[in-house]
Amino acid sequence: MAEYHFPIPGAKDEKEIVVFARRHWASFLGQFVLSFLFLVIPIIILVIIYVFNFDRRIFQGLAVNFLTLVLSAYYLVGITFAFVAWMSFYYNCYIITRQEIVEITQVGFFGRKISQLSVLRVQDVTSSINGLLPTLFSYGNVLVETASEQKESIILQSVPNPQEISSKIMALHDEVIASESREQQILDGEGTLTPPKAPPPSPPASPPPEKTPEQELLTGEKADEDQSLEGEISKNDLDKGGEIEIK
Amino acid sequence: MYIFLIIWFIFLFIYIIFNIYGLIQVLAKRFKGDAIGRAVLIYLILMFVIIVVSILAISRLDWGKNLKDIFKI
Numbered sequence: 001m002a003e004y005h006f007p008i009p010g011a012k013d014e015k016e017i018v019v020f021a022r023r024h025w026a027s028f029l030g031q032f033v034l035s036f037l038f039l040v041i042p043i044i045i046l047v048i049i050y051v052f053n054f055d056r057r058i059f060q061g062l063a064v065n066f067l068t069l070v071l072s073a074y075y076l077v078g079i080t081f082a083f084v085a086w087m088s089f090y091y092n093c094y095i096i097t098r099q100e101i102v103e104i105t106q107v108g109f110f111g112r113k114i115s116q117l118s119v120l121r122v123q124d125v126t127s128s129i130n131g132l133l134p135t136l137f138s139y140g141n142v143l144v145e146t147a148s149e150q151k152e153s154i155i156l157q158s159v160p161n162p163q164e165i166s167s168k169i170m171a172l173h174d175e176v177i178a179s180e181s182r183e184q185q186i187l188d189g190e191g192t193l194t195p196p197k198a199p200p201p202s203p204p205a206s207p208p209p210e211k212t213p214e215q216e217l218l219t220g221e222k223a224d225e226d227q228s229l230e231g232e233i234s235k236n237d238l239d240k241g242g243e244i245e246i247k
Numbered sequence: 248m249y250i251f252l253i254i255w256f257i258f259l260f261i262y263i264i265f266n267i268y269g270l271i272q273v274l275a276k277r278f279k280g281d282a283i284g285r286a287v288l289i290y291l292i293l294m295f296v297i298i299v300v301s302i303l304a305i306s307r308l309d310w311g312k313n314l315k316d317i318f319k320i
Binding site (some may be wrong): 009066068080081162 | 309
């Protein structure tokens with residue numbers, strides 16, 4: 001058994017799983033029907049040829065040898081496709097724990113993609129049910145978006161009861177935030193208005209000390225320098241002559 | 248006609264190797280208590296039945312004829 005760094009069904013930490021969802025079987029109805037037809041069509045064609053006497057030479061001579069080999073290869077490939085399709089259905093699953101959302105995607109025999117997303121980073125959860133079959137069987141998509149700049153997202157495709165799953169994800173998100181006492185940080189990050197804090201009490205104002213005439217002259221010159229704007233030439237600079245450094 | 252038979256056996260050989268490797272990979276990545284064991288068993292039985300039926304049919308047919316006789320009555 002492979003080692004997974006998240007709870008999976010049957011493992012010791014299985015209790016941590018809040019939601020374990022697979023794609024609804026009805027979303028694979030088209031593939032099931034197609035696979036069934038793929039297996040049945042050659043038999044139907046042969047029966048039709050035999051019953052309606054179209055050309056019976058196909059059942060005689062070396063054509064039978066050729067047909068046997070082709071049909072054998074056809075059915076071997078057919079059951080492999082059917083098995084891989086079933087495996088994709090079975091191993092395409094979503095595991096939601098108190099800490100993270102895990103998406104497992106099986107691609108054929110050899111490909112397995114696992115995406116993990118922290119529940120804490122969840123920002124928006126959208127559930128949708130579109131179409132006749134999803135409405136009849138109550139399944140749909142759940143889009144989970146993160147608060148990061150790249151807007152990472154996970155789509156839980158064709159899961160049963162999408163509204164229930166989306167509300168559970170948001171409940172878990174609130175739970176994690178409350179447990180980590182990060183409500184204030186999240187509100188600040190979202191730009192939510194918070195009541196302004198009262199300014200600290202200022203010390204009682206004391207009268208300014210008296211200045212000598214020399215000090216008054218110096219402070220006046222400094223004030224003139226400060227008033228000069230960037231790129232403008234102050235009166236003092238004009239008096240100096242020569243090159244003027246424009247900052 | 249032997250050429251088709253040889254091609255079929257080469258196909259069968261590659262098919263079996265591919266399946267053995269694929270199933271090993273699948274079984275290595277399974278979850279505890281999943282239904283993949285039963286599914287693999289059913290898959291292997293079906294594969295075995297198709298191969299056995301094919302070999303039985305092939306053994307009953309005459310493969311010594313010329314390719315020109317493919318539609319000969």
